[in-house]
Amino acid sequence: MIKKLLNKNKEYASVSVSTNFSSKNLDEKFWIVCPDCNKDIFKKDVEENLNVCPKCNYHFKMPARERISLLIDEATFVELDAKLSARNILDFPQYDEKLNSYIDKTKENEAVITGTGKLNGIDVVICVMNSDFMMGSMGATVGEKITRAIEYSLENKFPLIIISSSGGARMQEGIVSLMQMAKTSQELSRLAKNSIPYISILTDPTTGGVTASFAMLGDIIIAEPKALIGFAGPRVIQQTIKQNLPEGFQRSEFLLEQGFVDIIVSRQDMKNTLYRIFKMHNY
The missing domain is CATH 3.90.226.10 (2-enoyl-CoA Hydratase; Chain A, domain 1)
Structure with missing residues (x-):
């Protein structure tokens, strides 16, 4: 019952990121590797997305x-x-x-x-x-x-x-x-x-x-x-x-x-x- 009520009219946040870098080429000042999906992520995108990976929803x-x-x-x-x-x-x-x-x-x-x-x-x-x-x-x-x-x-x-x-x-x-x-x-x-x-x-x-x-x-x-x-x-x-x-x-x-x-x-x-x-x- 709780789930049905809470899921009603649920809104989802979306963040788009376009990165095709491999981990070995990352500048650690600007990029991190998500420990869950192992993708390269721009740090600023994570911060702007409430410390959540915009690719797999991993919560830092x-x-x-x-x-x-x-x-x-x-x-x-x-x-x-x-x-x-x-x-x-x-x-x-x-x-x-x-x-x-x-x-x-x-x-x-x-x-x-x-x-x-x-x-x-x-x-x-x-x-x-x-x-x-x-x-x-x-x-x-x-x-x-x-x-x-x-x-x-x-x-x-x-x-x-x-x-x-x-x-x-x-x-x-x-x-x-x-x-x-x-x-x-x-x-x-x-x-x-x-x-x-x-x-x-x-x-x-x-x-x-x-x-x-x-x-x-x-x-x-x-x-x-x-x-x-x-x-x-x-x-x-x-x-x-x-x-x-x-x-x-x-x-x-x-x-x-x-x-x-x-x-x-x-x-x-x-x-x-x-x-x-x-x-x-x-x-």
């Missing part, structure tokens, strides 16, 4: 701030808890140095950005995980920021969007990091009891403790094409069970077939898809 990684700009109406985003940053709770060796290096590199204080804004005029709360910051790993501060965002959604009755891109729980914070799985899940149960929609968007990769908690608890779960989604990685699973895995195992398309996600949506169509979902829920 997208910076967290760009995802916010993609979904939230211009000049409406208000960041929440921007100054919250991780602390070395367990005095883990060299963790402070690692955190400072990522803060300097990304100009962000943590691996998630949270805030409010309008999506085609609809007030929403949005959380976007940042894979450039320690692979989007979830520590105490990431869990706290997401929990506060859920609380804001609950207090203001705004629908919630969480975009996951994570390598899982942050080992440098031990059990404190794992506790965030229960913490965020419990808060989402309050959202469900109050009939406030929560849309979970899974991007490449969504793994570990994030998958085992809030990422898979959405009222509607959307995945980008060919995203890696799972708890343990496919190599770990294959080595453990000593068996070959099905083709495309743990990719969006495989999970859709198994009923773990509701729909796969290309990046170009994501904002309009979310808008239709919220309008279906009378927002």
Whole structure:
């Protein structure tokens, strides 16, 4: 039913590219090779197509701030808890140095950005995980920021969007990091009891403790094409069970077939898809 409603009047973005260069002749400043179709692509064409290959629809990684700009109406985003940053709770060796290096590199204080804004005029709360910051790993501060965002959604009755891109729980914070799985899940149960929609968007990769908690608890779960989604990685699973895995195992398309996600949506169509979902829920 969801698919029929969302596919109605669906609009597709199209980008035309004319390149006939072979990889060995590429100038890496201007050209890249798509890891999926192995075609030579002009970098500018990829950037203008929302970091999506215009030839095969392969979704390259997208910076967290760009995802916010993609979904939230211009000049409406208000960041929440921007100054919250991780602390070395367990005095883990060299963790402070690692955190400072990522803060300097990304100009962000943590691996998630949270805030409010309008999506085609609809007030929403949005959380976007940042894979450039320690692979989007979830520590105490990431869990706290997401929990506060859920609380804001609950207090203001705004629908919630969480975009996951994570390598899982942050080992440098031990059990404190794992506790965030229960913490965020419990808060989402309050959202469900109050009939406030929560849309979970899974991007490449969504793994570990994030998958085992809030990422898979959405009222509607959307995945980008060919995203890696799972708890343990496919190599770990294959080595453990000593068996070959099905083709495309743990990719969006495989999970859709198994009923773990509701729909796969290309990046170009994501904002309009979310808008239709919220309008279906009378927002």
